[in-house]
Amino acid sequence: MSWNWQQSDWPDFRWNEKTFAKAEAAFLRGAGVLIGSAKHLDEDARQQLVVDAMSVEALTTSEIEGEMLNRASVQSSIQRQLGFLSDRRKVQPAEQGISELMVDLYRGVDGALTENQLFAWHRMVVSGRTDLRDIGRYRTSDEPMQVVSGASYAPKVHFEAPPSTRVRKEMKRFLDWFNGTAPGMASALPPLTRAGIAHLYFESVHPFEDGNGRIGRVVAEKALVQGFGQPIIVALARSILAHHADYYRALEEANKTNDVTTWLRWFSAIALEAQYRTFAEIDFVIHKTKLLDQVRGRINARQEKVLLRMFREGPEGFEGGMSAKKYSIIAETAPATTTRDLAGLVGAGALIRSGELKHTRYALNIPVSNIPDISIDENGKLTFLI
CATH class of the missing domain: 1.10.10.10 (Winged helix-like DNA-binding domain superfamily/Winged helix DNA-binding domain)
Known part of the structure; x- marks a missing residue:
């Protein structure tokens, strides 16, 4: 079996555009509603929403990788970096680093994605680590970069990335593709399609010694938010965590072909669910303000x-x-x-x-927003299950 990057059509991904027409339209409608809802919040509520959204994404994207961080420390770090009032507590390197990553994404969402930014993100993600050789640069090891499970005497290889000698070339091509498909560019892609391919493309190259999952999800989030036209944190990592077993299965299958239609169906449904989670967060902030005023x-x-x-x-x-x-x-x-x-x-x-x-x-005593379980069939029909 050959991996997607070993095939002759790499990285010329192909997909059925008609399958995602309804999903893309739903996402853009939702983006408008999100932006409109956020504008109705007062300044304190907007600040709280930003901090809470960043904190949850920081915690959940780390939890997907099995790293459990302290919520209060992450929130405190984000508040300080944004210039908001915080409790000035001492924050550990892992929590400081992932917080810096979220703030950097929020502040620079409109800019092009660059190699230097990816290197900075990597230093943030692995902050405090002493067991890595390549920090803030692409991996250089001669050993194969593999995703493996099972016993050491009979391992199952779920994926193998390109050798380190190919990484710099592959990442230059990736960055050219990412920036060339951004809104307003000649080769612009719809946000769900672009974010889904960006995540798969990045994970397929797996450019860093560690931290690829967290950085790859931030890359996807950047693509989604660029489709909004305004900075707002979408609950992508939280939705992926809610379906993390399916997430790894979907990625594994997508690594075997450059026809990404099936992968994009799965990812687009998750991104739409993330929108609903973000709606719920905004509603929560609104009802919190009302309840506190009431009491x-x-x-x-x-x-x-x-x-x-x-x-x-x-x-x-x-x-x-x-x-x-x-x-x-x-x-x-x-x-x-x-x-x-x-x-x-x-x-x-x-x-x-x-x-x-x-x-x-x-x-x-506030209303609970139900998060639908969304699926997209082969004909592009969206199904919402509560």
């Missing part, structure tokens, strides 16, 4: 602290819901005080109570 002056400092902590978890909320035990830990209260505080929050309309006794849980 202002009616709750004490402990209750406000817990509410703000719950809001930090985003639209999904605490895993398993807020319990009396969690409240006591966050607010540092005795059981009797916890009971009074929670009852007060329910009475003020801030929380909704469910369950009884030890199964009692509390959730924020």
Whole structure:
């Protein structure tokens, strides 16, 4: 079996454009709605949306690679870099690096993608690592770059990238393609198609010793947002994480052919889902502002602290819901005080109570946005399942 880069038509990707006409139209309509919704937020809410969106993408793109980062540290780092008020906590190199990556993407989304930018992104992604030889440059090892699973005595090779001697040439061709297909260029491609191919193309070359997945997803996000015409973070990594097993299977199959129609069907559905997740984040910020205004002056400092902590978890909320035990830990209260505080929050309309006794849980009293599971069939029909 030969990999896509070993085939005679590499990298002349081909696909059925008609299959994605409806998806591309839906994405552009959604982009307009997103931009319009964001404009209705006040300055504080917009700042919160930007920080929250960047933080979630930073955390989830790292989690896809098995790296669990500290949410509060990532948020603090992003706030500092954007010049917003932060708690000035000490941030570890991995959290600082991925935060810098998200901020750099947001600030430079309109610019061309360059080799120097990719090298800077690589230094950010592997910040604090001491086990890599090639940091901030393309890989140079003579060993094959392979994605492998299974026992060492019987490994399964899911993919093998071009040898390091070919990487610089392949990446020059990739960058020329990426910048030449941007909006306004003679060879411009629709955003879903361009982002999907960009991600697959980058991952197929696998130019770095490590960090290719995170950088490749940022490349795809840059392509998506350039299609918007305005900077906004789309929840692409979060949607990929929700389907991470399918993600790796789809990439593995796509690495075997340069007909990318099947891959683009999968990726386009994920990108549309990411749009819906971003809608949900904007709605969450709007309802958070309304709820805090509603309870202002009616709750004490402990209750406000817990509410703000719950809001930090985003639209999904605490895993398993807020319990009396969690409240006591966050607010540092005795059981009797916890009971009074929670009852007060329910009475003020801030929380909704469910369950009884030890199964009692509390959730924020705001509408929940359902995220559809989207699929695109061979004829381009979009199906939305809630």
